[in-house]
Amino acid sequence: MTEQGWLERELKAHGVSRREFVKFCATMAAILALPQTVAENLAEAIEKADKPTLIWLEFQDCAGNTESFLRASRPTVAEIILEKVSLDYHETVMAAAGHQAEAALSKTVKDYAGKYIAMVEGSIPTGADGAYCTIGGKSALQIAREVCGAAAATVAVGTCAAFGGIPAARPNPTGAVAVGDAVPGIKNLINLSACPANAENITALLVYYLTMKQWPPLDQYRRPLFAYGKLIHDNCERRAYFDAGQYVEAWGDEAHRHGRCLYKLGCKGPVTFQNCPVIQWNQGTNWPIGCGHPCLGCAEPNFWDRMTPFYRHLEGVPGFGLGSNVDRVGIGLAAGVAGAFAIHGVARVVSARRAARADGEKPEGESQ
Amino acid sequence: MNDASARRLPESAPGRVYVWELPVRVTHWAIFLSVVVLCVTGTYIGRPFSAGGATTDRFVMGIMKVVHFYAAIVFDVALAARIGWMFFGNRYACWDQFIPLTRERWRGFVKTTKFYCFLRHSFPETIGLNPMLGLLFVGIFALELLMAATGFALYSVLAPIGSPMRVFRFLVPILGGLQDARWTHHVGMWLLITLVLAHIIAVVVISVAQRSDMIGSIFSGYKLIVDRQDGERDNG
Numbered sequence A: 001m002t003e004q005g006w007l008e009r010e011l012k013a014h015g016v017s018r019r020e021f022v023k024f025c026a027t028m029a030a031i032l033a034l035p036q037t038v039a040e041n042l043a044e045a046i047e048k049a050d051k052p053t054l055i056w057l058e059f060q061d062c063a064g065n066t067e068s069f070l071r072a073s074r075p076t077v078a079e080i081i082l083e084k085v086s087l088d089y090h091e092t093v094m095a096a097a098g099h100q101a102e103a104a105l106s107k108t109v110k111d112y113a114g115k116y117i118a119m120v121e122g123s124i125p126t127g128a129d130g131a132y133c134t135i136g137g138k139s140a141l142q143i144a145r146e147v148c149g150a151a152a153a154t155v156a157v158g159t160c161a162a163f164g165g166i167p168a169a170r171p172n173p174t175g176a177v178a179v180g181d182a183v184p185g186i187k188n189l190i191n192l193s194a195c196p197a198n199a200e201n202i203t204a205l206l207v208y209y210l211t212m213k214q215w216p217p218l219d220q221y222r223r224p225l226f227a228y229g230k231l232i233h234d235n236c237e238r239r240a241y242f243d244a245g246q247y248v249e250a251w252g253d254e255a256h257r258h259g260r261c262l263y264k265l266g267c268k269g270p271v272t273f274q275n276c277p278v279i280q281w282n283q284g285t286n287w288p289i290g291c292g293h294p295c296l297g298c299a300e301p302n303f304w305d306r307m308t309p310f311y312r313h314l315e316g317v318p319g320f321g322l323g324s325n326v327d328r329v330g331i332g333l334a335a336g337v338a339g340a341f342a343i344h345g346v347a348r349v350v351s352a353r354r355a356a357r358a359d360g361e362k363p364e365g366e367s368q
Numbered sequence B: 001m002n003d004a005s006a007r008r009l010p011e012s013a014p015g016r017v018y019v020w021e022l023p024v025r026v027t028h029w030a031i032f033l034s035v036v037v038l039c040v041t042g043t044y045i046g047r048p049f050s051a052g053g054a055t056t057d058r059f060v061m062g063i064m065k066v067v068h069f070y071a072a073i074v075f076d077v078a079l080a081a082r083i084g085w086m087f088f089g090n091r092y093a094c095w096d097q098f099i100p101l102t103r104e105r106w107r108g109f110v111k112t113t114k115f116y117c118f119l120r121h122s123f124p125e126t127i128g129l130n131p132m133l134g135l136l137f138v139g140i141f142a143l144e145l146l147m148a149a150t151g152f153a154l155y156s157v158l159a160p161i162g163s164p165m166r167v168f169r170f171l172v173p174i175l176g177g178l179q180d181a182r183w184t185h186h187v188g189m190w191l192l193i194t195l196v197l198a199h200i201i202a203v204v205v206i207s208v209a210q211r212s213d214m215i216g217s218i219f220s221g222y223k224l225i226v227d228r229q230d231g232e233r234d235n236g
Ligand code: HEM
Pocket: A270, A314, B035, B038, B039, B041, B042, B043, B045, B046, B047, B065, B068, B069, B072, B073, B075, B076, B144, B147, B148, B150, B151, B152, B154, B155, B156, B158, B182, B185, B186, B188, B189, B192
């Protein structure tokens, strides 16, 4: 793990200028919510940092996180830190294949036991004894327990690894679970949820670890607060329209063209924690709400079950259909019960009075 | 609220019993008024209409939310006070009035049920809560607590840094996440409205059936005891 000056060498070899590197550090400082004056120190700290050993595992996934990361349009510094330098094992990008690759993996696990960082993409199927996902004859469950169990820390990259994601959505045919639930006694688990995880947040997390030599503060779902400390809604550029009460009513209407709030199209920004509005996507090109699409809540646990239907504010009432209207069902219930109470009440009073009269008595309630 | 109707008869007059003490009456109406405001503003929050005009002149959602939160404070304080009073108030305000646990309450419960099922004609006399409606109030209190819990969970993520309300974030995973908490909060409103409508209709019906000035009792605190031979007349 001690290979000081590695980064400097790599940067030079790739023709990354000092200026570009400092700019990168400034961006990282911003994401980590550190004061800009720290950026210069950050550059120094990164340069001095040890080379970390990373193992990137892919299980029940779509490789979307890897894609998102590799497709970065300016893959300079971050790419060097993660992709070129540190990955000892990564199914999608490594050159080795077959038994050779598996041998490399077990060698790293043995040689660097307790020191390497496991990055996991995808959920882990537990059904059918793990037969739904096997690599080199071992089930994902076995591999995860072996590799994550001996790691210094495990980073669950993307919602599938962090919370089970789409594979774990109802009816969860493969019995998929999150990495944290698959590996008992897992150490230093960090969930970088989102579908996919934002490359900037992956990088920032590693920069934090390299420079501070510890993991950042986490929320109750073990997500770093620097990336998941604020609601989408609280940083949203359309928030003024929300507070004013001016909403897009239908796709492509006047309000939509004016960039108004997407709340009524089912925006889950008010219930989703992530820094999308600030760091945006694809190197700050744009982000979903910025281009007129409501947030789907992809960074929250079980989003595929909980946040659907995506284009409605609330799910319907079970038994009345997914898309049923909560308010219509509610009004029906209230009116039905009130009507029943009223009819029953009138019938009860009338029949009591009639019975009392038939008895030759005064009506109920007065002394006999 | 100790109005003229309370003084119509001397307090010692036969047939008049002091049932609902001041804290019960005050919390009852504070809860009622705050629930009306919470339902109106909550319905807007869940299903807003779009305001026209210049964005800088409008703050409709902002105002609805602020009013919702102030009404929520009234609601929560009154609810906590009423629940606290179940342990300090008179016997009619006590928690055990809501569940037919004692033999006396159970007999009243059976009689009342028979009355409502048309199996007896006279309305059974009870001085405090009607034992059957007691169960309705159990439902109402349970829903009120659910609204408070889900409301606190939803508010905990809006509260600014440093606010003590942020501790209620622990409720969020218990309620299945924020979106589920929102759904439960919204559906809970309709269930509460349903039970409250049932409650209002029930007290109107009883007031008419029993002629005990039951509606007046929640203003004045006094009930009229109209039928003391209830046991003997029990022909159900
Ligand atoms: C009987 C009592 C209450 C009723 C009927 C009520 C009703 C509602 C409704 C219908 C919504 C909209 C839900 C949605 O579809 O998104 C709402 C939102 C909300 N309520 Fe309540 N509520 C009540 C009590 C409370 C309490 C005690 C609190 C505690 C602070 C509270 C805090 C909130 C919050 C924070 C929101 C979400 C606002 C947002 O999304 O920005 N509510 N309420």
